[in-house]
Amino acid sequence: MIIQLKTCSLRTWQEGDVQSLSYHANNLNIWNNMRDVFPHPYTIEKAASWIQEGSKIKGTFNLAIEVEGKAVGGIGLIFKEDVYRRTAEIGYWLGEEYRGRGIMTEAVKALTEYAFTNFDLARIYASVFDSNIASVRVLEKAGYRFEARLRKNITKNGQTFDDLIYSIIRE
Numbered sequence: 001m002i003i004q005l006k007t008c009s010l011r012t013w014q015e016g017d018v019q020s021l022s023y024h025a026n027n028l029n030i031w032n033n034m035r036d037v038f039p040h041p042y043t044i045e046k047a048a049s050w051i052q053e054g055s056k057i058k059g060t061f062n063l064a065i066e067v068e069g070k071a072v073g074g075i076g077l078i079f080k081e082d083v084y085r086r087t088a089e090i091g092y093w094l095g096e097e098y099r100g101r102g103i104m105t106e107a108v109k110a111l112t113e114y115a116f117t118n119f120d121l122a123r124i125y126a127s128v129f130d131s132n133i134a135s136v137r138v139l140e141k142a143g144y145r146f147e148a149r150l151r152k153n154i155t156k157n158g159q160t161f162d163d164l165i166y167s168i169i170r171e
């Protein structure tokens with residue numbers, strides 16, 4: 001599948017993305033804002049494993065962000081279960097050299113719209129480290145609303161800090 005946008009396209013991860021994924025994702029400035037499950041260093045082996053297995057895990061929906069013919073970022077959903085089954089969590093990252101062009105704002109808007117059209121979801125939310133101003137801006141520009149500050153909910157890199165919850169509901 002492919003969602004063609006102005007600044008990028010969103011499409012399924014492909015075998016040929018291994019080098020580009022490893023190159024763009026292997027960045028401490030990205031890792032610092034992601035969960036620890038996001039690898040660092042992001043080796044070729046880790047990239048191959050994400051493309052072959054990780055990106056296809058049941059209960060998730062993951063797309064590559066393609067710019068100028070290369071996969072330079074990722075965006076995805078984790079579908080919640082049980083009584084939370086009409087909720088999904090959105091997550092994303094972008095190679096550092098592509099930032100500040102509005103790419104992620106467009107990608108988040110597009111995936112949100114796609115998700116509400118194609119899946120039976122009532123709510124999509126994001127969990128953002130409270131220091132991550134760029135991600136907060138992306139979510140606000142994409143129509144998400146601040147919902148909660150979960151105090152001291154995140155421990156990363158030896159520091160514990162607040163978790164900001166932003167959400168959007170199906171209109």
Ligand SMILES: CC(C)(COP(=O)(O)OP(=O)(O)OC[C@H]1O[C@@H](n2cnc3c(N)ncnc32)[C@H](O)[C@@H]1OP(=O)(O)O)[C@@H](O)C(=O)NCCC(=O)NCCS
Nearest residue numbers: 030033092093094099100101102103104105133134135137
């Ligand atoms: C967060 C991230 C996805 C943003 O991607 P992007 O394509 O650069 O985002 P956009 O260009 O669409 O928008 C970024 C906005 O943040 C603003 N911004 C960026 N850094 C900022 C800072 N330090 N202070 C204030 N605003 C900042 C930009 O000015 C822009 O807002 P504007 O259009 O109002 O000027 C990217 O920085 C990234 O991958 N970071 C590392 C991983 C990560 O944080 N993932 C999200 C986890 S919740």
